Amino acid sequence: MLSLLDLRARIDAGTLTPHGAVGLAREAIAARDDAVRAFACLDPRPAVAQEGPLAGIAVGIKDIIDTADLPTGMGSPIYAGWRPKADAPVVARLRRLGAVPLAKTTTTPFAFLDPTATRNPRHSGHSPGGSSAGSAAAVGAGMLPLALGTQTGGSVIRPAAFCGVVGVKPSFRLLPTVGVKCYSWALDTLGLFAARVGDAARALALLAERPGIDLVADTGAPRIGVVVPDFCDEAEADALAALQRAARAAERAGARVHDLSLAPLFGEAFACHPVIQDYEARQALAWEYAHHREALPPLLRAALDAAQDVGTDAYDAARRTAHRARRSLKDVFGEGDVDVILTLSAPGAAPEGLASTGDSRFNRLWTLMGVPCVTVPVETTGGGLPLGVQVIARFGDDGRALAAARLIERAVG
Incomplete structure (x- = not known):
């Protein structure tokens, strides 16, 4: 797998350029993605910054996160070809750090349960997980050193485990969800995928502007x-x-x-998760449900049908x-x-x-x-x-x- 820290060490040592590091990712994508199918689209001519702590780091962006220079399709034909006018703040932050948002990674439609065409990079006959399927698979296949995902239930941790990579779901709201298609505003959390824990810690510390995240010393006896x-x-x-x-x-x-x-x-709280998720999803996706219900995939359509009966008393x-x-x-x-x-x-x-x-x-x-x-x-x-x-x-x-x-x-x- 491509390691963020290894690539940056080579760039800092002068044995690799930022263009060369992005080129490694592009070569890996060309060699492997026909089998894995992790990407919704790629930037054919990405701008590569020469400076910044993440210069040379190609990043996959889950396709429910807005990007100004690439379509954001939500995994759904309803948004096919849709082009936001602005980057989500997390994408803008990546660019300021010198990273290259190289590709949009596949997502289950609206980050629910209906699967994508993405395959597990370790075994093509098995699921990569979801909803952040493409992000986990792209890192697991060694095509990217870093990818963004989201989690409302288990959409970072589960696919990371399935694809054999490190996944991080940070503390709620540590990273901004502005510019991310909402499913549940009380649950949606931005996360990330990387090859190793050190890679993920560095990326999260930089994205959150909290260097201490990457500096917590091993206690020796946690x-x-x-x-x-x-x-x-x-x-x-x-x-x-x-x-x-x-x-x-x-x-x-x-x-x-x-x-x-x-x-x-905690068992009682566990049972409350779907109540909160469903109540908020029926509002977050109210327009899509009202105007494009038949274009919604079957599992999501059925979930939203049932969610119409979740009342405010149960939610509260x-x-x-x-x-x-x-x-x-x-x-x-x-x-x-x-x-x-x-x-x-x-x-x-x-x-x-x-x-x-x-x-x-x-x-x-x-x-x-x-x-x-x-x-x-x-x-x-x-x-x-x-x-x-x-x-x-x-x-x-x-x-x-x-x-x-x-x-x-x-x-x-």
């Missing part, structure tokens, strides 16, 4: 609580084994590791439960002898076939809580499919989540 939520359907044996392998590796590296149980309130009650759970999660970190939580990224490896993007049940609670999440590749199944684990820290402690993820990454080799 306190890690291992969580297997009892309010979710059980995970597959391979995923549980990967979680235990990561926990034991972290312990050997000096971490203090113990099992952690969550109070029943769900928000109150979520708020209580967020306050209680502060106590888990504050009183539970825990610096970070280690849990599952997905129920198992990427599912076979392209009819499903997989299940987000091990992601939705943490999205609702607004806390930073990092998925780290741990191992592969006998069939060569990646398995990852998810590291979670308290709200605003993105640097600690990344530091613990880096410890696990090193520990598992």
Whole structure:
């Protein structure tokens, strides 16, 4: 895979130019994307900055994020060829840092569940996940060193795990969602994909203008609580084994590791996620539903049909439960002898076939809580499919989540 830090080190050493680094990405795309199908469109003549901390870094932009020089199609024929007049702020920030938004990556339509044509770069017969399918697959295939995605349920963490890359869902609103097609304003979160934890930490620190995210020192003995939520359907044996392998590796590296149980309130909050998501989605996509319902793909159309019956009383009650759970999660970190939580990224490896993007049940609670999440590749199944684990820290402690993820990454080799 292309590493952001490796490319930048070569540029700083004078052995690679920014044009040359972007050229490596373009060559990889030409060689591999016919099989992976990660891109909605490419910039044929990108402007390449010579200065900036991300000069020479080609970036994939999920195709629900506005770009002024490339179409933003939302994964839907309703927006085919649509050209925003302005970059989303996160894209403008990338350009100021010297990065090259080289391509729009595929998204499930409006970032819901109906799959794209993108294939898993590790096994073409399996799903890359979703909704940020193209971003995860492009990094996993070694075509880009960095890509942006979004998460409303599990749309960064899950595809990152399926494609064997690092995925980061930052603290809620750490990165601006202005210029991103909304599905749920209380849940939508910008995230990113990279080859390694260090690459992701550097990119997030620069995008958020918070250098401390990349400077959190390894504590040497982080306190890690291992969580297997009892309010979710059980995970597959391979995923549980990967979680235990990561926990034991972290312990050997000096971490203090113990099992952690969550109070029943978190199960109640987990059940509130779809209520909040559906209530807000029926408003966020009201125009598309009213004027183009038949052009919506089947899973999204059915979800919006059902969402018309979600009332304000249920929505307000769900928000109150979520708020209580967020306050209680502060106590888990504050009183539970825990610096970070280690849990599952997905129920198992990427599912076979392209009819499903997989299940987000091990992601939705943490999205609702607004806390930073990092998925780290741990191992592969006998069939060569990646398995990852998810590291979670308290709200605003993105640097600690990344530091613990880096410890696990090193520990598992």
